Amino acid sequence: MKVLVCISHVPDTTSKINFTDGDTKFDTNGVQFVINPYDEFALTRAMWFKEKQGASVTVVNVGNATTEPTLRKALAIGADDAIRVNTEATDGFFVAKQLAEVVKNGGYDLVLAGKESIDYNGGMVPAMLASILDFNFSNACVGLEIEGTTATISREIDGGKEILSASLPLVIGGQKGLVEEKDLRIPNMRGIMMARKKPLNVVEPVDFDGTTSSASFEKPAPKGACKMVDADNVDELISLLHNEAKVI
Amino acid sequence: MSVLVYAESSEGKFKKVALEATSYGKKVAEQLGTNLVVLTINADETSELNTYGAEKILSVKNDALKSLDAKVIANVIKQASEKEDASVVIIDSSANGLTVAPMVAVSLNAGFASNVVAAPSSTSPFVVKRKAFSNKAFNNTEINTTVKVVGLAKNSFGLHENASSGSTEDFSPSIIESGMTSTSIDKTVGTVTIADADIVVSAGRGLKGPENWGMIEELAEVLGAATACSKPVSDMDWRPHSEHVGQTGKPVSSNLYIAIGISGAIQHLAGINSSKVKVVINTDPEAPFFKAADYGIVGDAFEVVPKLIEKLKSFKANNA
Numbered sequence: 001m002k003v004l005v006c007i008s009h010v011p012d013t014t015s016k017i018n019f020t021d022g023d024t025k026f027d028t029n030g031v032q033f034v035i036n037p038y039d040e041f042a043l044t045r046a047m048w049f050k051e052k053q054g055a056s057v058t059v060v061n062v063g064n065a066t067t068e069p070t071l072r073k074a075l076a077i078g079a080d081d082a083i084r085v086n087t088e089a090t091d092g093f094f095v096a097k098q099l100a101e102v103v104k105n106g107g108y109d110l111v112l113a114g115k116e117s118i119d120y121n122g123g124m125v126p127a128m129l130a131s132i133l134d135f136n137f138s139n140a141c142v143g144l145e146i147e148g149t150t151a152t153i154s155r156e157i158d159g160g161k162e163i164l165s166a167s168l169p170l171v172i173g174g175q176k177g178l179v180e181e182k183d184l185r186i187p188n189m190r191g192i193m194m195a196r197k198k199p200l201n202v203v204e205p206v207d208f209d210g211t212t213s214s215a216s217f218e219k220p221a222p223k224g225a226c227k228m229v230d231a232d233n234v235d236e237l238i239s240l241l242h243n244e245a246k247v248i
Numbered sequence: 249m250s251v252l253v254y255a256e257s258s259e260g261k262f263k264k265v266a267l268e269a270t271s272y273g274k275k276v277a278e279q280l281g282t283n284l285v286v287l288t289i290n291a292d293e294t295s296e297l298n299t300y301g302a303e304k305i306l307s308v309k310n311d312a313l314k315s316l317d318a319k320v321i322a323n324v325i326k327q328a329s330e331k332e333d334a335s336v337v338i339i340d341s342s343a344n345g346l347t348v349a350p351m352v353a354v355s356l357n358a359g360f361a362s363n364v365v366a367a368p369s370s371t372s373p374f375v376v377k378r379k380a381f382s383n384k385a386f387n388n389t390e391i392n393t394t395v396k397v398v399g400l401a402k403n404s405f406g407l408h409e410n411a412s413s414g415s416t417e418d419f420s421p422s423i424i425e426s427g428m429t430s431t432s433i434d435k436t437v438g439t440v441t442i443a444d445a446d447i448v449v450s451a452g453r454g455l456k457g458p459e460n461w462g463m464i465e466e467l468a469e470v471l472g473a474a475t476a477c478s479k480p481v482s483d484m485d486w487r488p489h490s491e492h493v494g495q496t497g498k499p500v501s502s503n504l505y506i507a508i509g510i511s512g513a514i515q516h517l518a519g520i521n522s523s524k525v526k527v528v529i530n531t532d533p534e535a536p537f538f539k540a541a542d543y544g545i546v547g548d549a550f551e552v553v554p555k556l557i558e559k560l561k562s563f564k565a566n567n568a
Contacts, residue, residue: 128360247504
């Protein structure tokens with residue numbers, strides 16, 4: 001089984017979010033980039049397919065050379081090789097188009113991605129990729145087993161869970177549950193040393209006109225101070241929620 | 249030309265997000281000077297859509313569409329969009345909507361903006377504001393294609409009544425074959441889900457142990473709220489994983505979020521800060537959550553929550 005794991009290179013959750021050039025560009029100054037947290041679940045699940053079922057695991061990112069440390073980290077966690085599509089990722093549709101080419105050229109049976117990235121939170125790439133490739137697809141996946149060419153998928157639905165069965169090839173938008181938080185791998189020294197020698201192939205993008213463009217960014221209006229209520233006076237809280245906030 | 253909304257229903261009834269998407273669709277149709285068409289699948293009663301501005305309703309009734317394969321539903325939406333010559337297609341942010349919308353965009357070769365929080369600031373060029381960086385910022389996105397797909401964030405535009413006397417038309421699209429088989433569905437019934445709740449009551453490690461959740465459940469019941477918890481609590485198995493809210497857990501965008509004994513780690517805030525009003529109850533006045541909250545009480549949950557329950561009960565009795 002050939003598994004492809006899509007890795008987004010995103011600002012760490014604790015990063016300060018600022019913009020430059022008249023609020024049109026994200027300010028990467030001083031920002032620490034990490035593997036998208038949702039993709040980490042997908043990557044660890046892929047490692048289990050490798051270790052228990054002999055799958056090969058390739059990681060891919062669509063981005064410029066600055067994303068390579070993030071791909072190296074995925075290699076250090078245990079992926080066999082990496083692909084970087086050498087272009088600026090402009091929007092979800094563009095990224096999905098590039099990934100579809102990688103999947104077609106590599107003949108992958110299973111594509112694992114996080115259900116969304118924590119930078120743009122678009123949640124669009126996995127479903128778009130499945131749609132372009134005409135593969136089966138499950139979003140919000142919280143459990144995945146594969147036997148032969150049949151997948152058993154557990155996914156979250158509004159108010160519950162659904163179990164599905166589907167044949168490969170398959171695209172998954174994953175989240176916690178695919179593996180648990182405690183199972184997530186972090187690179188060890190040996191992994192980091194080995195990652196240096198693993199192949200990281202740079203491929204050129206295919207042409208695709210952008211369907212959207214970013215006009216500008218803005219930050220939410222600064223929040224007013226928290227109104228403190230005395231612990232002995234919960235009546236006041238109820239009154240504020242009823243009369244002022246009008247939420248009860 | 250038209251604006252098309254896909255109004256999702258569950259057990260034949262419309263969800264609030266479907267009516268919100270309809271309200272939003274009406275606004276966009278007005279901006280574009282065109283009509284609002286609403287597509288429904290297996291809904292019992294469609295007149296509610298007229299209340300929120302639907303000028304034409306396409307009603308699909310087909311048992312084959314009862315189990316949701318996003319690919320199949322997306323194809324139905326595509327057919328409706330082509331039939332109505334839609335220039336904008338609007339889809340809500342329910343779990344199903346989030347899966348279907350990107351597929352619709354691909355099949356219509358349309359630019360797609362998700363998590364949109366407001367009506368277009370301009371229709372030519374077509375610019376919408378959407379959430380970015382886990383609610384720490386917004387991005388104004390221009391959609392450049394002829395057909396545009398908009399994913400509307402939950403609880404962002406609100407419900408706006410706008411009565412119109414629309415017609416309902418039976419629509420029989422061709423149904424493509426699904427590659428997925430649903431083998432079981434396990435849905436909790438009778439409790440409010442985090443996704444649908446207007447109020448969420450959430451508790452953290454400050455509760456000291458799973459045996460103390462009785463008062464949290466009681467508070468939620470009094471408020472008609474869903475219960476939720478912080479990540480450490482679900483990691484320790486005090487509460488089910490389905491209740492974990494925050495980054496990597498469930499997102500919350502309720503009207504009211506009450507956090508009890510939760511310090512407010514940045515990962516937690518990333519998942520809940522699109523809730524409108526936040527109340528924090530914590531013993532530690534330095535807890536970071538107070539900086540993100542609208543109302544706060546410094547105090548012991550074991551004293552404050554029972555008092556709050558008692559006072560809310562009499563408040564509810566007087567305001568029933």
